[in-house]
Amino acid sequence: MTVMRNDQRIIIHFDYDCFYASVFENEDPSLKALPLAVQQKQIIVTCNYEARRRGLRKLQLIHEAKKTCPDVVIVLGEELGRFRDASKSLYKFLESFTWSGKVERLGFDEVFLDVTDLVEYNQALLNCHDLSHSFFQLKREDPTIGFSFNAAEIAGHTFPEHPPDPENPSHPQDSLPRSCTAVPKYDINDSLLLRLTLGSHLAQHLRWSMEEEKGYTSTVGISTNKLLSKLAGNLHKPKAQTTLIPPYGILADDYNETAGRESNVTLFIDSHDIGKIPGIGFKMSHSIRNHILSRPAEFDDGLIYGETKEQVTVRDVRLFPNMGPELLETLLGGAGAERGIGSKTWNLINGIDDTEVRQMKRVPTQISIEDSYMRLDTLPEVVKELRMLATSLIKRMHADLLEDDEDPDAVGLGAKRWLAHPKTLRLTTRPRPPLNADGTRTRSFNRISRSGPVPNFIFTFKESVDAIVEKLIQVAMIPMFKRLHPQQAGWNLSLLNVAVTNMVEAASEGKGGGGRDIGRMFKRQEEVLKVWRVEDRDIPPDTVFHEDEHDGDTAQVDDAVQAEPSAGSEALDAITAGSEDMMILTQNTADENGVWEEDEEDEGNMEVCHECGSVMPAFAMAAHERYHALEN
DNA sequence: CTGATTGAG
DNA sequence: GATTCTCAATCAG
Structure with a gap:
């Protein structure tokens, strides 16, 4: 069995620099010169680089932030509408460059692009004898639209830092074991370098265009899958880009340290803490770490303020005795675990990620609104809060699920139609754990929820939002709340969330596809x-x-x-x-x-x-x- | 399907 | 592991 990475795609990962802060800077450019922090509740959710230069960090308490940097400008960022709008705009901007529509948003401030088709098209266009005067064609049908670039050089940073010497290229496949010779010849590697080079210039063009036309800077990673492009981008920030260059290497059963040195992928990914790999979160990294350090969970229970955990790197995991998909399956599998989690994780630590960049999505799969509270323990208060949340939810549904009706019949402006109808409504709460004087039970699960059908009247245009909300509260929310909390009193909630899910897109509704x-x-x-x-x-x-x-x-x-x-x-x-x-x-x-x-x-x-x-x-x-x- | 868990920014 | 406010995927039952 030979584990192979598919390096046929070119994937660009975008990360907008300190996005929330940038949104405010774009609204008021005078903020650019100042240390700027964005506040939600008690914490700084992000801050610009001037603020970071002065010692501020993400997720810092407001208290400490003011102490660290007394002249910091703090803006309130609990209203997410402006961020959502900016995010959508940048997303559409990037989408407009793609031919495949493969543009995937991750949160508000990250985007993956699959630009394999643009890159392959332009690779065929290259004049091998004059690479330094190349032209990147952005439109298939119009050879005049695009930009000039030097295809003999990679744009921006690389990892490792020095690109291969074209006079003396190394062909690592030559030294690999015979079992790997079935793999395409090494010209694939030369081709890979070329394609990544094209990707790097396209990425740079996109970054520069986005800064010019939209006013946002970004940091970017270029590689052959989502995992590697995302991680590569972290190497140089802000306002920069990094390309992970070949040799990418071959993966085999007898994969070992020697083979590792032949692969920049391994060289690169090995140095990461296991928990920094996207897809390996808190729980999974904890399980893996415990095994590597061969230490039961009880040991680090004792560490109160224990930030002194030894770092366990991808390399430590990869080279650990008997490590492989099977061991990882036993470590990570079990109740509730994703099936195939062992091999999926093994793939990740070998730089393999075959997940596709998905097509641009027109409608979200869910919309949720939540707020947190210091104390919420009476029904009238809850109803009041539900009213506010439901109002936001209806407005968000209008903003995100409504489209201008382009039906030729409806000449009258302002006509709207639903892109999708959510079918289920959900209410979730986070009860504060009831403090126990005498030892009964302290088990504090985090969130609990109840859901039910969305009443049809929330789709009407003929009533005010307030009227819709009031019905919704009476007909659905209060009953759901009572299902969630059958006891009339005794609860104290720290959070309320209302959501609509289970979207059915209008096109596929009723007729045809659905x-x-x-x-x-x-x-x-x-x-x-x-x-x-x-x-x-x-x-x-x-x-x-x-x-x-x-x-x-x-x-x-x-x-x-x-x-x-x-x-x-x-x-x-x-x-x-x-x-x-x-x-x-x-x-x-x-x-x-x-x-x-x-x-x-x-x-x-x-x-x-x-x-x-x-x-x-x-x-x-x-x-x-x-x-x-x-x-x- | 519902409700919980996990992971992401 | 928690802080904020989200969003998506995936599981068991």
Whole structure:
């Protein structure tokens, strides 16, 4: 078995320099000359390089920061909108250069680009006899768009620091064992150097363009996969770039120190602390370290302020007796662990990362809003906070999930449509561990959550955000909160988070691609669908419930659904039975155990519709639900 | 599917 | 391991 790295791609990793601080500097350029720190709650989340020069650090407490640097300018950065906007803008800027659309954002301030296609195209264009006067073509169809560059040199820094001597190139494959000769010849390496060189010039052009046109500087890494390009970029910052140059080497079973010296990848990655490898986080690095130091967990429990952990490097791990995918699997595997974690991790410490740079994404997979609190232990307070969070959430959904309607029919400006509909709503809290005087239980899990369907009314355009929020609070959030915290009192929360997840993109909704969605619809709403087919003529929804509550979306009934033969109405019971899910508006009632209690469902009680939040008598609810079934 | 965990910036 | 406010992937059940 020979483990091979695929070095056929050219991947560029972008990291915007002290991003949050740069956003403020762009808003107010006079800040550039000052030590600038961005504050969230009690800490400095980031600061510019002038502030770092004076001793400030990321994640420093405000207290210490002011002591260290009394004249630091501190700006509040809890509102993330400006960062999100800047991040999107830079992301789109970079995307505009790619041919493949392979542009992946990591957080707000990092982007991976797969530029293999641009590089290969330009490699074919090179004049081997006059490399120093080359032209990089940025558009396939227009040879005049691009930039001049010297293909005989790498742009920016390299690792190692001195590029190979073209007069006397080393061909490390020559010295590798016979088992490796099946691997493509060493001209692949020459080609790799060339392609990385092209990548380095493209990266430099992108950096310079971004600074000129957008006002943001960045530090960049260039290599053949996401892992290596990201790590390479760290070598020189800020406002710089680093290319990891060949030989990249070959990996084999009998991989050892000697082979390591032939590979710049090994030379490079070996020096990293095991926990600094992306994908090996706190837990995994801890498990690995414990094994390497052959020390049970209890030993470093004793270290209170123990920053004195011995460093365990990738090299220490790689060369440890019996180390390999199998041992790593036993070290890292177990309950909840990702399958294949052993070989995945073994690949990482050998510089192998075959994960693709993903296509630019139009919609996020989730949107969440959270806030933290010193003390939050009464329902009215919680409701107040939920109201604020839900308001932000709805606004964010409008900002991130809404698109200008370019339907030729809708000439009227301002028309919007949903790019995607989230299907589930989630509430999570972080309870503060109840302090125990007598030893009961101190087990403090971090976050707990409950989720449920997103009510359809949050997609409407016809109501104010406040009105939507109020319904959402009553119909979904408070009930969810009571599911999370069945006890009326006794909790104290340090965090609330509201989120929408499970996005279904509009294009694939109903018709066409969303086969999965249709299948689910039949499974779960079969009865409802049957009923409206039978009954819809009898009770025209619009006349009964003229109060509107239209889904803002252009909801269209799926062909398959319409074609489905109608069935008997014995399922009417299923609908009325559904009203037991209705949450009643009243609150603050509890039984003698201090558990939340729902009001009884007498006739004449008002109920709230799950879908639209309308309040109506219970007897009207069944017909009302039929109306919603029609709508969807 | 839900709810928890892990890892990333 | 925690601090802030997120986002994504992946697991068990």
